[in-house]
Amino acid sequence: MADTAAAEKPQKPLPRPSPESVPYWEAAARHRLEIPRCNACGNYWFPPSASCPHCLSTHFAWTQVSGRGKVFSFVVFHRVYHPAWEGDVPYVVALIELEEGPRMLSNVVGIPVDQVTCDMPVKVVFDDVASGVALPKFTPA
Amino acid sequence: MSSVLDLSAADAASDLRDRCAIVGVGNSRLGKVPGVSSLDLLVEAMRNAIADSGISLSEIDGIVCRGPDDAYGHHQLIGARLGINARFSTTLDNGGASQIMSIILAVFAIRAGMAKTVICGYGRDAWSRTHATEEARVRNETRPASQRPREFGPEYGYFGAPAAHAFGAQRHMALYGTTREHFAEIAMAFREHALRNPDAMMKKPMTREDYFAAKMIVAPFCMLDCSLRSDGAGAVIVASTERARDLKQHPVLIKGFGTHNNLRGWFNDDNMVNTAAGPSGKTAYRMAGLGPADVDTAQIYDCFTYMVLTQLEDYGFCKKGEGGDFVSSGALRMTGALPTNTSGGQLSECHAEGMLQICEGVRQLRHTYPSARQAKDAEIALISGHGGNQVCHSTLILGRA
Numbered sequence: 001m002a003d004t005a006a007a008e009k010p011q012k013p014l015p016r017p018s019p020e021s022v023p024y025w026e027a028a029a030r031h032r033l034e035i036p037r038c039n040a041c042g043n044y045w046f047p048p049s050a051s052c053p054h055c056l057s058t059h060f061a062w063t064q065v066s067g068r069g070k071v072f073s074f075v076v077f078h079r080v081y082h083p084a085w086e087g088d089v090p091y092v093v094a095l096i097e098l099e100e101g102p103r104m105l106s107n108v109v110g111i112p113v114d115q116v117t118c119d120m121p122v123k124v125v126f127d128d129v130a131s132g133v134a135l136p137k138f139t140p141a
Numbered sequence: 142m143s144s145v146l147d148l149s150a151a152d153a154a155s156d157l158r159d160r161c162a163i164v165g166v167g168n169s170r171l172g173k174v175p176g177v178s179s180l181d182l183l184v185e186a187m188r189n190a191i192a193d194s195g196i197s198l199s200e201i202d203g204i205v206c207r208g209p210d211d212a213y214g215h216h217q218l219i220g221a222r223l224g225i226n227a228r229f230s231t232t233l234d235n236g237g238a239s240q241i242m243s244i245i246l247a248v249f250a251i252r253a254g255m256a257k258t259v260i261c262g263y264g265r266d267a268w269s270r271t272h273a274t275e276e277a278r279v280r281n282e283t284r285p286a287s288q289r290p291r292e293f294g295p296e297y298g299y300f301g302a303p304a305a306h307a308f309g310a311q312r313h314m315a316l317y318g319t320t321r322e323h324f325a326e327i328a329m330a331f332r333e334h335a336l337r338n339p340d341a342m343m344k345k346p347m348t349r350e351d352y353f354a355a356k357m358i359v360a361p362f363c364m365l366d367c368s369l370r371s372d373g374a375g376a377v378i379v380a381s382t383e384r385a386r387d388l389k390q391h392p393v394l395i396k397g398f399g400t401h402n403n404l405r406g407w408f409n410d411d412n413m414v415n416t417a418a419g420p421s422g423k424t425a426y427r428m429a430g431l432g433p434a435d436v437d438t439a440q441i442y443d444c445f446t447y448m449v450l451t452q453l454e455d456y457g458f459c460k461k462g463e464g465g466d467f468v469s470s471g472a473l474r475m476t477g478a479l480p481t482n483t484s485g486g487q488l489s490e491c492h493a494e495g496m497l498q499i500c501e502g503v504r505q506l507r508h509t510y511p512s513a514r515q516a517k518d519a520e521i522a523l524i525s526g527h528g529g530n531q532v533c534h535s536t537l538i539l540g541r542a
Contacts, residue, residue, distance in 0.1 A: 075308055
């Protein structure tokens, strides 16, 4: 019975990469935060795509970033939109602005939900959620 | 990253000022209308708009609409139901900004000689879609799976439109000291309006206590910050101003319009607190030769309370950051400085992605409402549309002829 219950427990969705984002998730699995950086103009961008949205160059390198940033804005989920988060509410989803400029959605962890603020400094941590899959999350710096 | 807004194009568009009019408006049954598809709701609204205008169906030679998110070739399905062919016919894809855009396209088509009488509309079955079965109710999702994000969101538990807009609300609160009290006033004002509208879905008064007791959805939003899941449709008919003068309704002229699209993304730049309503509104004001002080009533796209607050600022009804004080002054009420969403809006009347707000703007300018529902001496109405992934915007300025 216990096994059956475990098998039926709703699972959180894993990221389903696009062709452009595969290297991002491969780096994350190795606990490295890497995003595209343009060889022509030096611009960093996110989410990944095959050309620089600043100069349209297609020459770029996956580049490790500092993992430091700040909470640009955040929300607190009270409603359970997906049954796998039943035990997690309330939880924070934040828009993180990396030191290098780009912004990304993530969770802020390691701090009570009611203490998260806009512009709070944070740093990346990695959550190994499945074999070969780690999610970059953020914690107070 | 936004470039300096070049309004010379709006000067060119001012040639289109007052050349076309809205000659008919109609809505379907609103609220919970089980067993009727969104297509048939829209046809019901179109039938009512045709009757309202006094135009015969055979005169309609243009259709511009936006369909439910999972219908292909929506305008074709509507044309088939109306039993007409059309010289000019298409479907738009700018979310809640599509409805005003459909009127803009109608004006272009009429002025270019590609159509004479264009019907525009939008219908939605969001209540039925999310309540047809228990599974649908729990999933509470109006979009088909193919249109939902696959990464950079769902793995973090990020779902739904309330969260996307709540990010903007939170940032605005941090920058300008905006509070949930301000959001409450917006929700209460529109509910008060809805109580005077017999078609509105919401029938009960809302107090401040009701607002603060409401279930939190995605903070800072509670249930009452969120627009309705409803079934309903609206439609309007656009024709030349000359034609409008021979028809049965008092003509309502299309004085100005604008669009803007912050395609770099809602989460980029400062788009969450300086929305595309700013440049869209400037374009529309310039075309109309009017400014915010000339507007007598506003119908602002209210998918969420916060979106009203920021758009009031972006449209220049108050300064950026002062939207909270502006709404707290009672400005949005029928007796306030700017009676807004006078039908109850999408928060309390029905959510048909802005189409019903266009109908309401027209009705206010016809001066046919009983006095309690009538924005006093309204000569100019501003209507906004917002949508897509929060970055598409459109503005319509109407005037009583």
